[in-house]
Amino acid sequence: MRATLEEIRRASLEAIESVIDTEALEALRVKYLGKKGELTAVLKSMGGLDPAERPVMGQLANEVRAKIEDAISSKAADLKRKLMEQKLALEAVDVTIPGTKDDFGKKHPLTIVWDEAVDIFTGMGFTVAEGPEVELSEYNFTKLNTPDGHPARERSDTFYLTDDDSVCLRTQTSPVQVHVMETTRPPIRIISPGGVYRKDEVDATHSPIFHQMEGLVVDKGITMGDLKGTLNTLVKRLYGPEAVTRFRPHHFPFTEPSCEVDIQCFECHGEGCRVCKGEGWIELLGAGMVHPRVLAGCGIDPDVYSGFAFGVGLERMAMRRFNISDLRLLYENDVRFLGQF
Ligand code: DAH
Numbered sequence: 001m002r003a004t005l006e007e008i009r010r011a012s013l014e015a016i017e018s019v020i021d022t023e024a025l026e027a028l029r030v031k032y033l034g035k036k037g038e039l040t041a042v043l044k045s046m047g048g049l050d051p052a053e054r055p056v057m058g059q060l061a062n063e064v065r066a067k068i069e070d071a072i073s074s075k076a077a078d079l080k081r082k083l084m085e086q087k088l089a090l091e092a093v094d095v096t097i098p099g100t101k102d103d104f105g106k107k108h109p110l111t112i113v114w115d116e117a118v119d120i121f122t123g124m125g126f127t128v129a130e131g132p133e134v135e136l137s138e139y140n141f142t143k144l145n146t147p148d149g150h151p152a153r154e155r156s157d158t159f160y161l162t163d164d165d166s167v168c169l170r171t172q173t174s175p176v177q178v179h180v181m182e183t184t185r186p187p188i189r190i191i192s193p194g195g196v197y198r199k200d201e202v203d204a205t206h207s208p209i210f211h212q213m214e215g216l217v218v219d220k221g222i223t224m225g226d227l228k229g230t231l232n233t234l235v236k237r238l239y240g241p242e243a244v245t246r247f248r249p250h251h252f253p254f255t256e257p258s259c260e261v262d263i264q265c266f267e268c269h270g271e272g273c274r275v276c277k278g279e280g281w282i283e284l285l286g287a288g289m290v291h292p293r294v295l296a297g298c299g300i301d302p303d304v305y306s307g308f309a310f311g312v313g314l315e316r317m318a319m320r321r322f323n324i325s326d327l328r329l330l331y332e333n334d335v336r337f338l339g340q341f
Pocket of ligand 1: 173
């Protein structure tokens, strides 16, 4: 029996030593120490020994068992540590590998000029006002001194939403002027960018939806000089300090006097070329001094206060800024085009 026990000790320790995973180690535990294991079998046969030999063999068997248990648990710890080391090596972060770049997309060219214009005006002390795109004709026309029967009200030009033409998609951002003047007292200094709608056929310069930015300043002693100074600042900030403007008389129902502002063609410097269609100037925006009737209609005394207003097309501004020749490109959502700006 001694020889058997010694052999079990030798063989088991050798097997445990060379094991490389926990499953194999568990199998060895079962093989030697399990209910039907080799050592267990020896212990069971102890009853057949000479009574004098029993305690000696019992002690040896216990020694062998303890040795095997020790070997198994130290091997188990060993395997666990190795596994952890492997895992750590596998998950190690190489901080020297170049990163991958996320594609965040880009601002739409329209948004770029929109944000720029807002930036320029807020820098001059303006705040941003908002108005509804579904508008009462009362605000889009009447309160802007545009009487019934005025050609701008034609059904062929305006999207009306009711049979009596009392509600429409606003055709301009100018009604925001009225909303602001009805709800706030001077001094007023606001801009209002947003969508406007007209029944235009789609072509290189027209779209049934486009965007404008309205501006309005009302205070005591506001003059055409303030209008010119403000708009010249806008133009020079947008197009550079050399940009030259021209204020040309025009007519709008809600301003008196009214003007259109042109910028000298930067291609030919006024000579006339393909870009400016031979004019030497490019039309930029409409403006004027707020009509006394519009002020009075909003409860602002035109004998005390005066103001100027302007409306600029944002698509036109973006097209000029980025040399885009076809308005449709702004709406076709082709990322190959939009990714350039
Ligand atoms: N609302 C005008 C348009 O859509 C633009 C405009 C002209 C706005 C003169 C103004 C202004 O505020 O004073 O053509």
